[in-house]
Amino acid sequence: MISVIIPTVNRASLLKLAINSFCSQNFPLDSFEIVIVDNGSTDNTKDVTEAAIAQYSSQKIRYIYEPEPGLLSGRHRGALEAKGEILTFVDDDIEADPNWLQAIQESFDDPSVQLVGGRNLPNYEIEPPQWLEWFWLEHPYGRFCCELSLLDFGNQVREIDANYVWGLNFSIRKSALFELGGFHPDCIPKDLQYFQGDGESGLTFKANLKGYKAIYQPNALVFHCVSKVRMTPEYFDKRYFYQGVCNSYSEIREQKGQLKQVTLIEHLKVQLRSIRDLVRQIIKRKTEKDLLKARFNRAYLEGYQFHQNAVRKNPALLDWILKDDYWDYKLPDIQGRS
Numbered sequence: 001m002i003s004v005i006i007p008t009v010n011r012a013s014l015l016k017l018a019i020n021s022f023c024s025q026n027f028p029l030d031s032f033e034i035v036i037v038d039n040g041s042t043d044n045t046k047d048v049t050e051a052a053i054a055q056y057s058s059q060k061i062r063y064i065y066e067p068e069p070g071l072l073s074g075r076h077r078g079a080l081e082a083k084g085e086i087l088t089f090v091d092d093d094i095e096a097d098p099n100w101l102q103a104i105q106e107s108f109d110d111p112s113v114q115l116v117g118g119r120n121l122p123n124y125e126i127e128p129p130q131w132l133e134w135f136w137l138e139h140p141y142g143r144f145c146c147e148l149s150l151l152d153f154g155n156q157v158r159e160i161d162a163n164y165v166w167g168l169n170f171s172i173r174k175s176a177l178f179e180l181g182g183f184h185p186d187c188i189p190k191d192l193q194y195f196q197g198d199g200e201s202g203l204t205f206k207a208n209l210k211g212y213k214a215i216y217q218p219n220a221l222v223f224h225c226v227s228k229v230r231m232t233p234e235y236f237d238k239r240y241f242y243q244g245v246c247n248s249y250s251e252i253r254e255q256k257g258q259l260k261q262v263t264l265i266e267h268l269k270v271q272l273r274s275i276r277d278l279v280r281q282i283i284k285r286k287t288e289k290d291l292l293k294a295r296f297n298r299a300y301l302e303g304y305q306f307h308q309n310a311v312r313k314n315p316a317l318l319d320w321i322l323k324d325d326y327w328d329y330k331l332p333d334i335q336g337r338s
Contacts, residue, residue, distance in 0.1 A: 002032040002101055002171075003084030007074025008092035009039040012048045014225060015092045019049070023056040027101040033060035035082055037074040040067040071167075071187035071199065073329040079177060080327075087177060089200075091149075091168040093225040095123065103219035104171050107157070114176040114212040115204070117165030118220025120151045126228045134289050135236075141216070147239050148226055153216045162204035162214035169222045170200055180206045181325035184249070188331075194310035194317060195331050196245045202253070233292060240296040244303025249321055252311065257318050 004022055008015050015036070022034050036049050049063045066077040079087055086108055090096075100118070107116045122128075136145045141153035141160075149168050153160070165171075167186070186199030198205075207214065229235055252258070311317045316334045 001084035002086045002088055002105060003035055003078070003082035003174075004032060004088045004090060004101075005035045005037065005075065005078035005082060006090055006092055007037045007039055007071055007078065008041065008045060009074075010041045010043045010045065011092050012041070012043045012045045015045060016048050016052070017095050017225075018090070018092055019052045019056075019061070021095040021098075022101075023052070023059050023061075024098055025096070025101045026098050027105070029058055029060070031105070032101055033062065033083060035078045036061065036063050037078045037081075038063065038065045039071070039074045040065075040069060068329060068331065069189050069192065070185055070195070070329075070331065072183055072185045072197070072326055075183050075186075076327060076329040079174070079182070082174065085174055087172055087174050089167060089170040089172075090222070091224070094120075094168055094222040095225075097219070097221035097223075099219050100221060103217050103221075107215050107217045107220070108171070108173070110215075112213050113215050114173050115162050115165045115207060115214040116171040116217050116220060117151075117160065117214065118169045118216070118222060119153070119218045120149060120166060120169050121221065121223050122148065122150050122226045123223040124226050124231075126231070128226070128231055131288060131292060132231055134292070147236060148230060149224055150226075153218070155218050157218065158216045160214050160216045162207040162212060163201060164216065165200070165204055165214050167200045168224055169220060171220070176207070176212060177203075180210070180212075182327055185320075185326065192331065193242075193245060194307060194314075195320060196242065196249060196307070197321070198246045198250045201246070202250065205250075233295065236292075236296050237299040240299035241303035241306070244300040244305070245307040247300075248304045248307035248311075252318070252321050257322055 006015070006018060019034065038045050046063065049061070053061045053063070064077060064081055066073050075089055086104070088104060103118070104116055107113055135147050136143050139153065141158060144151040149166055151164065151166060180203050182203065184199055184202035185195055185197030188196045311321070314334065320332050
């Protein structure tokens, strides 16, 4: 059985579309379940779920309320509640192709496969701005845009680096998930950002170290809603800041708790260099592409430094960062938590 796990918070209208697509699969009804984990929604998420349960009465749909904030709690609560041997984690703003689950199951028919990712294509709310094309990166198999979780590696099934199995369309054997220690913290609310981790990246990094086989399955196709808000420089600022926090977390774990020793003077020098470089770019009439990338790089550095400074100010955060696993999925009650 496949357990489709959907952590969600306050996106009822999008969730409804996602559920409808999961309930329209060309796949036996008794071969999958849908587990909706409500991470403390204040909108009508529960009503939407209950309506879906009534509408699709022959489907196995369960609603679970998990108030602990952050995507980690939703993922781990869903995994612990799931009845399937295959766990498929998705975002609440995707719509799946009707053959999505069948393609995932076919991939796992090979017992050597531990993880399966798919083709993640955009469903743009409006015509995307021209500058968005600058953030698509080329790959020998195709191309991808990390900032919007979009990936297209073509029409062939391929063995891939596990780091290309992304959280919006992430399938793994349940046994492998527990062997790898589960996910790391992810999508933490802004006021608790210092608890942010590297999400599924920490897990896929360990999967690579263990030599787990990961597959790109093109027919495991989902369409990711890209709202007009996400296609703005302001959203990309937040996305890069968040990535800086994630990378700081990863680096601290890799270095077993060692922080880079950066003095206040050195920090100011970094800020001054950033301002100086921006001024030089303006003077030299750099292109819009250069200016945007410099802007987002500054946001990344700010996020990285924010996290490093938070750990310096509160060493108790190290205990959280260096945990062996997060199966208790509880944020620690330490100084600084609001």
